[in-house]
């Protein structure tokens with residue numbers, strides 16, 4: 059099964075009525091017909107309609123979405139998986155929620171930044187229009203503001219890494235809790251600062267909020283050693299970091315050296331996949347549902363490796379024709395044994411185990 | 425039993441077979457690289473059209489008192505059921521639309537309005553039939569274990585009745601298919617355990633119950649005093665769909681043109697040889713665009729068997745390239761109008777009810793396209809045997825049997 063949206067918060071009475079009407083629609087559901095009238099009415103998965111698109115910088119937009127059913131809420135800093143159809147294919151990506159959970163109209167927003175060679179961000183930044191439909195997955199993420207908020211906080215962000223922090227700042231501002239917050243943010247130029255105007259406004263209005271902008275095109279990148287100078291009491295602060303991998307890695311080392319790692323919170327937009335030496339053929343396959351790990355040798359299909367590990371996996375033709383063997387890939391890189399091509403399928407994509415071999419560690423839901 | 429007729433494979437060198445495999449692979453890869461918005465729009469609007477037709481048909485039957493409206497309602501519902509089974513259900517369950525990664529239009533989540541569960545259908549059809557196509561003793565769709573459709577199958581007196589029960593099968597096709605999926609032969613031979621059968625029976629019962637409740641209880645009840653009309657209309661729609669599906673599916677593999685294979689012939693076959701077997705084991709039905717949609721594009725049975733997981737709308741587009749390959753390698757491209765294909769299938773069913781029989785004469789290699797009336801390109805070289813009853817004739821084991829009228 060391909061990934062779908064989160065189950066929406068449908069009123070129990072509505073659920074019961076729809077359930078009672080199922081006899082008229084089998085093998086489909088009343089949903090399948092309601093969707094023809096309004097796709098937001100699906101009770102199987104939460105969908106949303108794009109209400110507005112606001113340009114933040116030359117290559118980042120804020121997309122405001124009206125969820126089909128009441129928004130279940132989120133904690134500031136959390137992210138959402140969003141499903142969009144690009145050239146006929148459903149793709150899912152995570153985006154930090156940039157809206158304040160307490161928004162009175164119940165809308166939510168995300169702020170994608172263009173990554174030109176990518177698939178989803180170009181679609182969202184350049185082609186999305188108000189009125190379009192998106193699928194809304196579950197809200198996830200542990201990169202959140204504690205409740206109650208920390209007395210002293212430090213935010214360090216760069217580029218699109220501002221997004222989860224913006225949601226936190228909005229929440230703190232609404233609760234009037236911006237008492238002692240330092241924010242170090244890097245972007246190429248002043249015009250490249252996503253939410254630049256709002257950040258500067260917060261800085262001007264709240265004496266307890268101190269914004270330090272770093273414009274890397276003219277001033278170069280911030281180094282961990284500069285921390286001492288920009289925020290001398292960083293060790294005493296609850297720290298929230300979000301940005302490129304190199305920045306996060308460098309700062310983490312600093313905290314490990316003489317900071318308090320318990321008070322350090324990170325969000326990575328590109329989670330680290332695969333172990334060392336991932337060019338080597340074969341790899342370890344984790345069969346998540348069966349709770350079994352198997353080693354696949356060079357060019358060995360996932361199916362065969364699983365069978366050798368004693369699993370009974372579904373299969374048919376064993377040549378890529380019948381799709382009997384499909385399983386949902388949770389993570390990892392695969393080699394198509396027919397073409398020899400190596401690719402990282404979408405998270406949650408259904409893959410044929412008979413014609414794919416792992417390249418490095420993979421996890422499959424079988 | 426050894427084959428009474430030599431398959432076109434016998435005339436190809438291993439290098440040629442390998443080259444054919446590469447050519448078909450290339451068509452597959454090219455189409456899959458190109459799939460996109462256009463294809464998604466097609467299947468989405470087909471599904472939408474089908475649902476609107478179903479609503480229209482049901483509504484006309486429930487609210488209308490006017491007899492022509494009831495006829496229109498029955499027609500709309502029949503058409504909705506045909507589209508649901510053929511162009512949508514069959515093809516989605518093949519995984520033809522899995523590339524969209526759509527959580528609903530996906531072979532792992534789809535269910536269709538027939539007595540077969542999606543699960544057992546995918547096994548018996550997608551796997552058994554599409555992998556072992558036309559291999560005698562392995563492809564259980566060759567005669568569906570109840571009919572003698574190929575002269576190599578041993579005769580049994582029960583087959584004397586097959587022309588009669590075939591008519592019954594037409595009307596009740598979905599039920600026939602569901603029980604066929606159970607594969608009772610495999611249970612008898614011990615290949616399949618009883619627990620599995622019980623599970624599948626339960627599945628069929630669940631689907632049957634829901635379909636019966638919907639078509640013969642729920643909607644008639646909703647129609648109040650005119651429940652009888654609705655019940656009759658629903659039954660008619662189911663039968664119309666069954667007869668149509670039976671016709672299209674029987675014309676896919678059982679017309680005279682197709683070859684069957686002994687198990688030895690298909691043992692250790694390469695991908696190229698697999699393609700050739702699919703190519704000559706299936707037969708197309710000529711027709712216009714509307715015909716192809718309501719037959720689920722199974723009028724392109726040949727292309728479907730070459731590429732079962734390719735979106736059906738692409739079959740018509742690749743057909744000219746498939747014909748070109750046939751022409752270059754001296755292979756037949758089986759096709760014919762519905763009437764002729766259907767006629768030849770039913771003649772075989774009648775003839776093989778009796779003992780004996782021989783494979784029907786086959787078309788020779790495909791000789792290039794000739795332009796047809798509708799602008800559709802159709803094969804020039806197809807056997808047309810006129811009045812001669814070839815089943816009894818001898819000396820036709822050469823695969824290059826040319827139609828007597830044309831040579």
Ligand SMILES: Cc1cc2nc3c(=O)[nH]c(=O)nc-3n(C[C@H](O)[C@H](O)[C@H](O)COP(=O)(O)OP(=O)(O)OC[C@H]3O[C@@H](n4cnc5c(N)ncnc54)[C@H](O)[C@@H]3O)c2cc1C
Nearest residue numbers: 137151152153154169170171173176177178179218221327
């Ligand atoms: C928890 C979480 C929160 C996120 N929040 C946001 C957000 O608020 N705003 C936002 O813009 N993005 C966010 N992302 C990133 C987002 O999910 C996508 O990865 C990003 O938009 C690129 O998607 P794409 O489809 O355009 O590129 P893809 O088609 O996925 O890109 C192809 C390849 O490029 C790599 N890649 C992707 N982005 C980059 C990059 N910037 N630099 C180098 N390599 C890259 C990918 O790993 C992938 O292998 C978040 C990611 C995570 C995990």
Ligand code: FES
Nearest residue numbers: 374375376381412
């Ligand atoms: S077993 Fe048929 S596609 Fe994998």
